[in-house]
Amino acid sequence: MTAPSLKIRETAILESTHFQKLLDGLIKRGYQVVGPTLGEDAIVYDELKSVTDLPIGYTDEQEGGKYRIKKQNDKAFFNHTVGPHSWKKFLFPSELRMWKAKRNGNTFRFLTDNEKIKKFAFIGVRSCDIHAIFIQDKVFTGGKFADPHYKLRREGIFILAVNCGKAGGTCFCASMNAGPKVSSGFDLALTEILKNDRHYFIVEIGTELGAGILHEIPYKIANDEEKYAADIVVKKTAEQICKSMDTANIKDLLYKNYEHPRWDDAAKRCLTCANCTMVCPTCFCTTVEDVTDLTGEHAERWRKWDSCFTMDFSYIHGGSIRSSAKSRYRQWMTHKLATWIDQFGTSGCVGCGRCITWCPVAIDITEEVSAIRESEQTTEKKTTEGLEEQRS
Amino acid sequence: MIKDSNPMLPAQFCIQWVRKETHDTFTIELKSTNGTHEFPFSAGQFNMLYVFGVGEAPISISGDPSKPEVLKHTTRSVGTVTKAISKLKKGDVLGVRGPFGSYWPLEDSLGKDIVIVTGGIGLAPLRPALYQLISQREKYGRIVLLYGARMPEDLLYKKELEQWRGRFDVEVKVTVDSAKGNWRGNVGVVTTLIPRAQFDPLQTIAMICGPEVMIRFTIKELQNCGIKTENIFISMERNMKCGIGLCGHCQFGFCFVCKDGPVFRLDRIKAIFGKREI
Structure with missing residues (x-):
């Protein structure tokens, strides 16, 4: 290749016709390449072998409790937002055998799987989801005990990020400082441009590895005008975001409102179906299942995604700690937005909007927060007015 | 490859004996199957x-911390796992992961009066503290153990309670919620013992374990006495x-009971303790 060498933070141009070469480069390096594809009447994440596996020309329409894919009259690869899947399904599988054991008389022998995981290359990671991955890093590897299964999958992943070209109807990443512009944590970051019959990507280099991979395929260095075009795309997306959450002092706000009547109100709507926890890219709770075969000689321990919305979740002898729907919704939302900050030094929410889209009754976390905040402000106002009246 | 440092992989311990404590509680003694392995x-x-x-269940350790060569657990057989443990015999093997969680502030309580208030099986996680306090008796002020059970038949560790009560330097008071006519001891909830116990509230460290409702009323009573x-x-x-x-299951507000607890200093969780369904 005669192209000049690339440096971190530099910007290049990749024609859409060469996108397959990018995938090939990753496959050749031994990556398991996964990214958006059509499936389950949605845009989901699965293996990508060819550029034609991408949801070319499809977009999605989202609002509270509603998700539809829609064919458009273009050839865009990434003109959608986030679907029901998140990248946690690869790094933190929904079902995982932790070990198996074999009985041997009175005793038994543990056998761990010699897990050989092909390194993942994630294609089309949005800014909110990069933030979600970094949040789960803190959860699984930031404490005294690290989850070896997560570490094994997480180390050495390749992230090909995409700046969102449109905002979904439930997105609020800007409020959570998690988007829409991809700012860090990527190997390569794309901005997709379809203009005057030309289809190309403006590529920002995030790492040496990203530079190396791009260097093997035809590209050119972007000029200022092209860089500017990329900025405009994200700027427009940011302007499209119609949901927001005021996060000022949100920890204190929720800590002092454990008994707020809004929780009862949410509980009347909440079906405790656990959809929000399944689609959330940061939710990490699991349960374990111990199983044996019919002979009773082999036992296995499986870890499975669990949800704080189930009754079993908090069960101890005598009953469940959180038996009411109110307390379970409160646990989820307070954890996500408040206790998470004390536990892991960051919010547990990235504003991806999945919990709003996939809630069958369209409960909207941003509305729940503002309802609590507004009533709080009304009370504060009344108290101040009362004090002023007393003074006068 | 997942190496042996996997914190989810149990170590193997062999049952030395199983002893019935009451109609639904029992104690097991375990030793590492590889013989010399100690369990500090x-x-x-x-x-x-x-x-x-x-399956697996969290069970507090109830043995003597100065004897790490054996591991003791006392538990009630109420769930699938604890019932299965109760059926194990000498020589059977159990998987053990641990020790996990926070501990009683014994090192930070030197020179202080110690008041231990427990209910039912709640005595089990405090027995290691009692062993340690008594073995280093001269390092502490008064030691008071207040223990309540439902019925006289439900009292754990009767022999040890008698031994401790026989000492001149430990105050042991026992009560039961209800009893038949042949019981000559105290009847009443454990909190009724608190006003009768001898300790200097300004120099006292209190340690409580039992059902949450019992903990709540005990705290009230101790605070009435002037313990901060x-x-x-x-x-x-x-x-x-x-x-x-x-796994997320043990969350209690901003705490994980498994790693921030199970032992909590009350002022750190004051804002959430006692709130319903947290």
């Missing part, structure tokens, strides 16, 4: 005990699947 722990910590093919919130420690129970802060 601090009073108040717990282990995850695994029965082959059945920062000198009260409680041990809590929650659903746990991993014991190491990863």
